[in-house]
Amino acid sequence: MAFFRSVATAAATTTTTTAVAAYAFSSLVSNSSSSSSKSPQTKPQNFSFFSSQSLSLVSPNRFPLVKNFTNPPSALHMDAPTSNHQDDQVLPELLTEYMVDMKCEGCVNAVKNKLQTVNGVKNVEVDLSNQVVRILGCSPVKTMTEALEQTGRKARLIGQGVPDDFLVTAAVAEFKGPDIFGVVRFAQVNMELARIEANFNGLSPGKHGWSINEFGDLTKGAASTGKVYNPTSIAAKEPLGDLRTLEVDDKGEAFFSGVKEKLRVADLIGRSIVVYGSEDKSDSGVTAAVIARSAGVGENYKKICSCDGTTIWESSNNDFVPSKV
Incomplete structure (x- = not known):
């Protein structure tokens, strides 16, 4: 029922938007004879900061930082050739939130100036x-994390996605060793497109197959995660969860960024990401991690852990990695 309410709301919003646009156009035509021949300069948008509560109340079409991707923008698709670095490819726009250790307006200016480059x-x-x-x-x-760190300030990613009628906008799978470390992030761009980013280190150099698998059961490692995820409702030449190939460099590092059509982040929670030793996925897999829900935009502004009072700045990435002992 929630889905149908969302569709009805979207339809009503579209109708209202069309009516407003028609009215604005008619007003423009009627006033054209009295307007100046000199075109006015475009004013910059006012990007007001929204709280997590206000995000749930504001229509996504009115949120000033977000485009409504009716037609997904061009981007690197999963069936395109993969490589470790794809900075020249265009990804869909998303909102990304960081907690950054800032104390004054000078800090604000330093962060803004760096990110704008x-x-x-x-x-x-x-x-x-x-x-x-x-x-x-x-x-x-x-890329954004490295830019923030170059300002000399601590930064933590706290949310990513598009404020919309998605129940789940982001998900993450963390590989915590003891030999292979990495993180895979999913963000819903629209109902037909998800953005994927991954970083790994500790893998053997060369090409590795990787996939989203059916189950998050890691009792036997990757061997107990089932088959590659492939919902029966989607007809495709290959399983929807097939992520093709990761290319690992001589240092054992791999970086991937791209998009996957028909993939819905909400359907991935509790499943797993598996990386295989071979490109054709003929082995049972060398490492796996469970996909968990991650904070979306405006959902994670806490600074202190309620369990022991540790602040976000007192923690480090190593705090979330189990000991090798």
Whole structure:
């Protein structure tokens, strides 16, 4: 029922938008004779900061930082040749939120100035009181994180997605060793398109197959995760969960960014990501991680862990990696 309400709301919004556009056009025509021949300069948009509560109340078509992707923009698709670095490819625009250690307006200016030099960043908005930086653009998470760290400030990714009628907008799978480490992030762009980014280290150099598998059962490692995820409702030449190939460099590192059509992030929660030792996935897999829900935009502004009072800045990435002992 929630889905049908969402469709009805979208239809009503479209009708209202069309009526407003028609009225605006008629007004423009009627006033054209009295208007100046000199075209007015375009004013920059006012990107006001939204709380998590207001995000749930505002129509996505009215949210100033978001485009409504009726037709998905051109992007790197999973059936295209893959490589470790794809910075020259265009990804769909998303909102990405970071918690950044900022104390003054000088910090704000330093962060903004740095991010505005990053290719693919369209707009940057900073809320100093909450130490939150919100970025609209198509840059990979890896690129934006490195830019923030280059300012000398600590930064933590806290949310990603598009404020819309999605129950789940983002998901993550973390590989925590002891030999292979990495993270795979999913973000819903629209109901027919999901964006995928992945970073790995510790893999053997060469080409590795990887996939989304049916189950999140890791009792026997990758061997107990089932087959490659392939919902029967979607007709395709290959399973929907087939992510093709990861190319690992001589240092054992791999980076991937791309999109996958027909993939819905909400359907992936509790399943797994598996990386295989071979490109053709003929082995049972060398590592696997469960896909869990991740915070969307405006959903994660906490700074202190309720269990022990540790602040986000006192923690480090190593705090979330199990000991090798």
